[in-house]
Amino acid sequence: MTTPNEAPEDIGVLGVLCGLHAASKSCYGLKFTVTILFFSLLQVSATSLAQTLTLKQRDITLEKVFTEIRKQTGYDVLLSAKKVNTHSRVNADFNHTPLTEVLDKCLNRFNLTYTIEEKTIVVAYKEPIVIDKIKSVFAIPIVVTGIVTDTVGTALPDATVRNITQNTSISTTIDGSFNIRAQAGDQINVSFIGYTTYTFIVRENQSYHIIILHSFNSKLNEVIVNTGYQDIPKERATGSFYKLDNKVLNQRVSPDILSRIEGLTSGLLIDRRDPQQANILLRGVSTLIFNGSSPLIVLDNFPYSGDVNNINPNDIESISVLKDAAASSIWGVRAGNGVIVITTKKATGNQALSVSFNANLTFAKKPDLFSANQIPVSSFIDLEKMLFDKGYYDGLFNDQASPGYSQVVDILNRQRNGELNQVEADEAINSLRGRDVRNDMQNYLYRNTVNQQYYVNLTGAGTRIRYLFSAGYDKNLSALQGNQSDRITLRSNSTVDLTKKWQLQSDIILTKTKGTSNSPGGFGSFKAGYNSISPYASLVNADGSPAAIDLYYNRAFTDTAGNGKLMDWKYRPLQELRNNDNRSGMTDILVNLGTSYRILPWLKADFRYQYQQSWSSTENLQNLDSYTARDYINRFTQINGNAVTYIVPKNNILYSFEQNNRQQGSRGQLNFDHKWASKHQVSAIAGVEVRETSNNSLTSTYYGYDPNTLIVTPVDYTHMYPTFNGVFGDRYITDGTMFTQTVNRFISTFANASYTYNEKYTLSASARRDASNIFGVSTNQKGVPLWSVGGLWRINRESFYKLDWMPQLNLRLTYGVSGNLAANESALTRIQYLAASRSPLNLPYVGISAPPNPHLRWEQVRTFNAGLDFSLLGNRITGSFEYYTKKSVDLINSVLLDPTVGFITANQNSASIFAKGSDVVINSLNIDGKVRWQSSLLFSYVNYKTVKNLNPPGLEGFVSDGAIIFPVLNYNPYVIASYKWAGLDPLNGDPQGYVNGKASKDYLAIAQNPIEQQVVSGPALPPFFGNLRNTIEWNKLSLTFNISYRFGYYFRKPVTNYSTLITYGTGYNDYESRWQKPGDERFTNTPSSNYPSDTQRELFYQYSSVNVEKADNMKLNEVYLSYDFSPKRKIPGVKSLQFYVFANQLNIILWKANKAGLDPDVLYSIKPPAAFSAGIKATF
């Protein structure tokens, strides 16, 4: 409905825009903006959009009409009195006619009226009232005012308020309020997409209305998903979204947000095989960049550049996971792995001050170190004796200082030198057999842990302002003594309505953390080069003082070096625990300011700016008792007769690291949301975004630092000094100063539009162009256009749809392209400036990081997604089924080169991965009565493989344990492949494989077998995984337990490799069951031990198929129990009160496929202890 006198302006504006556009050729993304704007100009109208009916039949009964209404709209019709004659006949001629119109037409003539409550139409006879009679005489103008909200009190801006009688309409303002002219007796109709229409009759004495609209169908459909750019009601979303609400997030206790979404999100798998580096995979792998598979994390509107662990989960309202291209491609080059949008709690509603409080304690016992698989101490001692006899350690005795050797080796050496006799030596050694260093570690290095969490939140509203303040405090003790962390979070969120059209939003988050990491290490630490702590070492002496271990130097050296003129040169772990003073702290401030202006009822302009800065520092003060300081000072100490000269000052050494991260982003965005002619609805956004993240750091070392006076003694970095006894030759004193500075910049233009016809069909499209400085100086590679299209068909709204048992059925289809960001790649030769402290010349120098790569491109991920949403049995069961394919192309991967060119590998766009999979979500209400039992089943399947790999690696003898991404054509990049196992040689216990189909011990030949002759088991990450979550409520008790399952994957069990055992001292229990005499091969697959060990033989056994097991398992990991005090109890001032307990890391294996008795999640390491939490939540 464009009015003629508006048209010239349209053209004028467009003309201006085109002119400006020409001036900015480099950034064609603007076109989208122009298109959207032009499009929007054509739409000026306001009518209601409601449930519709299609029915064409002459002379049918009202009863039939009502039946049809029920079928097509899901609305029940109730007759208020028997007087209503449903056999009255009408002529129906409706084609997508709004329900209210149908009812008006059918009922008016029979003097019937109706009201709509939730999903029910109540039909009654019109009672003639006085005002009606008056109305016919005088028409009194009334201004009807009011506010439209949803059932929880949130204002609904943009709802249509229509005076049917007068045929005028307006939209509600941003705060949901409206005023419309009417006369008493006029019928006013209030509608809002996704909600039931409400109709009322204007009465003279009642001009203010609070209208609460109920949403259409089940709760599933109330879902609004947030993409970080806009809120999309799920009924109009074409893409694949998964939403986690506050309730689910709060049924766990943890200081961080990631552990709250794990196992609760469809399609999301967290690979925790490397405890240091949890890797988040959303729908599999779509990049080969190291650690590049994590989804983009967005906090409210901007990517979160800080440490995700700093976000207080108590501040989170909901999380939307964007899985396919239509959902995520609005995020462009960073969306290839999907996007996780975290939405914080906002000040909402118009309530009075409300205070909520949450506090809990989590307790866990110290870990059981004996749960770790390790070669028994006594066997290890026997092995050392054997190696000593064969002369393995002889080389160590030629070296004056390093490395240290174990007590057993020391005893044997002294016995050989005649310092001990056979009896003394045996006695000394046997006394070690009963020891296990794990006892001392458990006693002195570990502790039980207690984590505390407190959170308080205040929210309320005035007439024009809504506000929220929150404060949180977390204190976590690590299982390792000496390590702990604290976190304080403060948050303020407020919204101010400056005018009815103009709104300001502000959100400020302040996070402060501090921690200590004074533990010298735990089980598996204490390694230096080839040397590691002996399994029978003691951490304390008989008198209880900290014991020394010979890790870095041998005992003879540390006993005698310097004849007392040097500082003590021994390393004692417990002394370190007491001495260490390693502190870290971080302050993070995030300010998000937004303003929105409603230019027209259907057009809103948003401008947002976010500034985030974090300052972190780590200080590592090595006092004179610390090993690091003593060792470093000793190394340079010069002794001439009685004169002792310290080249490194004999004082503390301070290592410090300071980092400053800054992120700034601003975004201008136009939001268009409009419906007209009751059938058409367009919602679109377009905008421009500029973002910058920068990082500065300074690493420094201060010698001779005195923390009391803050004075530093200067040292000479420019000359070489001889080290003590020449142990390290001549050395410079290391100048640890290092600066880094990085800046990443992005300019992006984006647009997203969806069109819905008749609430039945929705089409969506999005496009985005990103430009960045990341790829270096050449501009030609900087921009990449990414896009998506999608469609939604709500089948149950079709007139032909007859399935009463399935009231909802939607079909969604999308396709699109998003990207991956490969930072630190460049088309040109890349060099790096390096500090003098890392140079043997003590000069600043330049490294060449990469050869030129003129063909570098951005990685692209092309995703197709098909989804079905359904509800069954009166919405008792709701769910969705999705199928998708993802092709990730131009993946940057390290390509093996002919080393003659001077680089062994180069990163090139060389690989593609193809993934297909499906996500199934089924929520059901199994029992609904006094006992309420709800279930939520998540099932995900994802299968991916490398489909292109230029310059593939040689696949002769390819074996893998799937621990890291390794692309092999036609296989999963995490595939486990093994040598085929032919059993042990019955003569000597050698492991046997196959060469050309025959059992063989030619390990070199076996290692050349083509991959076709290897055993390829499957992926090391589960292709099938999910959860079954049950909540049972009875009275005020609620119990939730979550069973996780993972199928279809494999693991390689750790086995003793004799080379590794001899070199590094690392071995496992299977050493005990090794082949020792003929016949043993019937009971064991562990080969005989041998020396000198043959690396090829050991690798063959380690990577043979006999050590691969199925990892499939089902586990019960967590149970949550809560008790609600009902408000009826009337505790003064308390609105609600809840107690809860939570058990986590239970690790109860309900079923597992492997017979080896191994928990595939805890293969190499210590079993994590179960954690128990108890807490209280209250609202005042």
Added chain:
Amino acid sequence: MKNQQYSANRWIQHTLFMTVITVAVFTSCNKYLDAKPDQSIATPSTIEDLEGILNNYNFVNAKYSSAPEVSSDDYYLTGTDWASLPDYQRAYYTWQKFNGPIGDYTSPYSAIEYANIIMESLEKINGASPVRINAVRGNALYLRASYHYALAQVFAPAYNKNTADSDQGIALRLTADIAVKPKRSTIGENYNQIITDLTKAAPLLPDYPDQKFRASKPAAYGMLARVYLAMGDYGNAGKYADAALKLYNKLINYNTVSTTATIPFRQFNDEVIYDSRTGIPPALANTKAKIDTLLFSSYAPNDLRRTVIFKTNADGSRAFKGSYTGVNNASAFTGIATNELYFIKAECAVRANDISIGLATLNTVLSTRWKTGTYQPVTITDAGVLLKTVLAERRKDLLFRTLRWTDLRRLNLEADHRQEIRRILNGTSYKLEPGSPRYVFQIDQNAVELGGLPQNP
């Protein structure tokens, strides 16, 4: 409608405002995006950048191959120590073929790539002083030549002037472009290129080795002397050794060196003209590698080298500690030092029958190696006998510099000097005969498989 009209005008104003902002942002966007993502990362664009690359000691000076030393006969291993070695080291020690990816091949080529990148980047640099540009180019040429030479000692047979134009040499890399496929050249082409690069480098380099990790004129002449010696071109070898010594000829009197120090020599000591090295593989660690007993017993009692460059192990065997790298014992010197040049000069003089110069040169070096007052000058006048003495003293002075391997290969071409070397390990005897194909190592397996280069026999 009027109301709507009014709103539409307002809206137009807002849109215009937003558009102006947008355009303003975009017109400056190219500049905005030119910011370096990491201040420490760049593309080489200044002379300082290239000098910085030359300061990258580990990649520029320390990428030489240690394989020839592992296979040489100056040391031996016990059976248990041998057993504890990685497989490729065991194979090198016993002169067995080893196929695989090896750093001995890849490391020198990576240094050559650095040199090529430096030379190609130099073309794009403006405004730097010619002296600095010359020095950088001279260094890059020197590096390329010396690494090509080092590779030729390991992966190609010894230079034989009769067959040089047909013998398969190493691949020469003369470009930084990794897309240019490498091809193996003939030995003749190898040595031609090496000599060309060094001859071009010499005039660009400074006369005096101020910074010994950088190449200088005496370094380039010294390297030419070494290359000509390996080719058996004794005339040129002597000429260049002499030219180098004319510019720099300091010797260390071993009487001034500590005999007890773990590391007796300093880095950049007086004899060093150009400092470079190879990392020490496990086989050569001085806790394992024991000095050949015959070799050790050939040092006279008053020869200071017995105590300066060797230490005695607990079991009475000897280990080497006299590396000129001066930093620690985990590296072997491969650079140019004056003692090597004196020995080249002496050998070439004797071979040219210039006995007096030969004797004088030899005595100049040796007199610094003996206890003060005990040195008896060599007075042999028979050229054949004197040559053997010079060669024996050369071996004794230039231990663990990867020179022995080249000497063995070169001398095996001469009837008077050829010899078979042997090792005994766990009762098994291994031998390496003159002219054996095992004098040439297998090239990296990836070069064969990915680059299609022919493997050595």
